Structures are given as C-alpha cells and as structure tokens.
Amino acid sequence: MALAIATESPLQDDVRGLIAELNATLLELTPPEFCFHMTAEQMAGPETTVFIARDGCEVVACGALKRHDGDLGEVKRMFTRPSHRGRRIGFEIVGRIEALARSEGISRLVLETGDRHPAAWAIYERAGFTRCGPVLDYPDSEWSVFYEKNLQAE
Structure with missing residues (x-):
C-alpha cells in the first residue's frame, strides 16, 4: 500500500494506540523520571502539530512540532513501528516538521532523545541536526x- 504522511488529531483511537506503544517502548529503555511523554490530549493542544504516517489505513509512525515562546520549535514524539523501520519514514516526518517550522518563521529546532536510540540519532544527524547541551x-x-x-x- 501507499504510505501517506499528514497532520492528524492524536485523539483518534488508532493514534492513541501508537502513542501508547511509543510510551511503552521508551519505558523499556529509560527510567520513568527521564521519559518526557506528552499525552494525546497535550499533543492535541494548539501549540503542537502532529504528523501521522499511514500505510493504507494502518498508523505506522508519528512525530510532532511543539512551538515554544519566541521562534523556537521542538521535535517531539518521533516513533516508527518496528514493522516499518528502515523505510526512511522518520526522516520524512522530520522533513515535514522542519518545513512547517520554516513556514511559520521558527528559526531554531531542538529536541531531546534517549541515550539508547542510535537509529533516532542517525535520522536527526542525516536531517542536519547537531548535538548540543541541554x-x-x-x-x-x-x-x-x-x-x-x-x-x-541555511
């Protein structure tokens, strides 16, 4: 089936399921006090735009742009189901997040990810992100x- 990426509400049942899977995956790798989850309700707020990738009707990946004061944006909630990894879906979502940020005049994107996520690091570095301090x-x-x-x- 064809893969499609679009902005969608995180309040849909299938998207909530993906968010729950993301949260469970993170808790396997990181102590709870260092997992910085957003609930579906928080993701539905006006300061956040959620991108969902679907393979046909199946939700397979997500990512979000969260806007902060000034011209700062944050990449949040990046996740691709294991069944769809290796297809550059995360890279495509980061590209959509960046394009939206640019169109809104956001001048800097930041993100926090875990210390056990080398596949995520590769996506961010391929997209031109560089490591920085907190x-x-x-x-x-x-x-x-x-x-x-x-x-x-740029």
Whole structure:
C-alpha cells in the first residue's frame, strides 16, 4: 500500500494506540523520571502539530512540532513501528516538521532523545541536526541526548 504522511488529531483511537506503544517502548529503555511523554490530549493542544504516517489505513509512525515562546520549535514524539523501520519514514516526518517550522518563521529546532536510540540519532544527524547541551527545561542527565538545528543558517 501507499504510505501517506499528514497532520492528524492524536485523539483518534488508532493514534492513541501508537502513542501508547511509543510510551511503552521508551519505558523499556529509560527510567520513568527521564521519559518526557506528552499525552494525546497535550499533543492535541494548539501549540503542537502532529504528523501521522499511514500505510493504507494502518498508523505506522508519528512525530510532532511543539512551538515554544519566541521562534523556537521542538521535535517531539518521533516513533516508527518496528514493522516499518528502515523505510526512511522518520526522516520524512522530520522533513515535514522542519518545513512547517520554516513556514511559520521558527528559526531554531531542538529536541531531546534517549541515550539508547542510535537509529533516532542517525535520522536527526542525516536531517542536519547537531548535538548540543541541554535544551528547554530538560535536565542534563546520562539518559538524554540533545540536538538542535538553526533554520536561519541555511
């Protein structure tokens, strides 16, 4: 089937299922106090745009842009189901997030990811993100890796 990526509400049952799978996966790799989840309700807020990838009708991946004060955006809730990894879906979602951020005048994107997510690091680095120190109000811990991308530099 054809893969499609679009902005969608996170409040749909199938998207909630994907978010639950993402949360469970993160809790297998990271202590709960260092998992910075957003609920579907939080993701549905006006400051966040959620991108959903579907293979036919099946939800297979997600990612979101969360807007912060000023011209700062954050990449959140990136996840691709194991059945669909290796197809560059995460890279495509990051591209959509970046395009939306640029269209809104956001000049810098940041993100926090886990210390045990080398596949995620590869996606972010391929998309032009570079490692940096702690961002926003995330604690500096051994469990986190931080990235940033200056959108004005390009």
